[in-house]
Amino acid sequence: MKALTQSEVEERLKELPHWMVKDGKLHRSLQFKDFVTAFSFMTGAALIAEASNHHPEWFNVYGTVRIDLTTHDAGGISKLDFKLAKKLNELAGAYL
């Protein structure tokens, strides 16, 4: 798995709403109405991540979830991160 170049990342970001590059990682911040909804989303995301064998760095407090994706083995953002981000967007769509 190779890291994508900056221009490849920018190109792919055009088709990935809600995500940006922050500190060299693919980043999305989500705001749910409460903890129940936020953690339900996180559980779905955890199932997707484990099945992909690709895990997020993420932070939660109450209804806020902040996700950072990067591929350690590639030393940057790879296709794996975009693939996971896309699935998380689909899942989040159910709640937001």
Add this chain to the structure above:
Amino acid sequence: MKALTQSEVEERLKELPHWMVKDGKLHRSLQFKDFVTAFSFMTGAALIAEASNHHPEWFNVYGTVRIDLTTHDAGGISKLDFKLAKKLNELAGAYL
């Protein structure tokens, strides 16, 4: 906590879509598109149940979730079951 009479249960069911009485318990069957979605819902439902200190009997296989609610201490269906059922309907609305 007292069990509701049959006519009280029937009255309350009119305002609780998707639920019925089955084997003396308040019952709803839900069909999600996949396991990820079903188990995300279950986690939200688990959080609600634990915070209410009132827990479901429930069954899951893949996208199917079947829930039965009753109040053991009351020996039947009580207001607690209707309260939990209503919250589960709200939660399920996000997915279905």
Add this chain to the structure above:
Amino acid sequence: MKALTQSEVEERLKELPHWMVKDGKLHRSLQFKDFVTAFSFMTGAALIAEASNHHPEWFNVYGTVRIDLTTHDAGGISKLDFKLAKKLNELAGAYL
């Protein structure tokens, strides 16, 4: 994926503590001390199941979890069920 014969199942069960055949499925019943512990286990089990793309039929009420495993495509109990059962035993070992 092929169903195992009855003697193959019996042979494998010797090395799989806590499980039995019930209604043609691989069955284990677990008793946790409370709902929090039971549902924590279930979440770990859900992650394992989703990553294996092999899902249980399971029932929960409070601290009780009952699991049935079968392989629909094989029309019976297969190696996949024993593989999942073994992983669930390892996970349950942390709690029980």
Add this chain to the structure above:
Amino acid sequence: MKALTQSEVEERLKELPHWMVKDGKLHRSLQFKDFVTAFSFMTGAALIAEASNHHPEWFNVYGTVRIDLTTHDAGGISKLDFKLAKKLNELAGAYL
């Protein structure tokens, strides 16, 4: 709910293994063997937090979970944080 004084916090920390004060919050870092175990713990912790109506700020990546507790309404660390921290220690004991 009032914030505890620094000396009250220090006194209580003596009976709360694994926790320290970091950036004005009660902090514990946990290392699980894998994501499945870490997220199972997090789900148990989420159930406890929701039932306490007191939620953590927390970060996860793979087997690492970092938890910060503070009471916004009190403007600092309160008894609620110590109560939750103690329950999380008990839950973590099952895994670590």
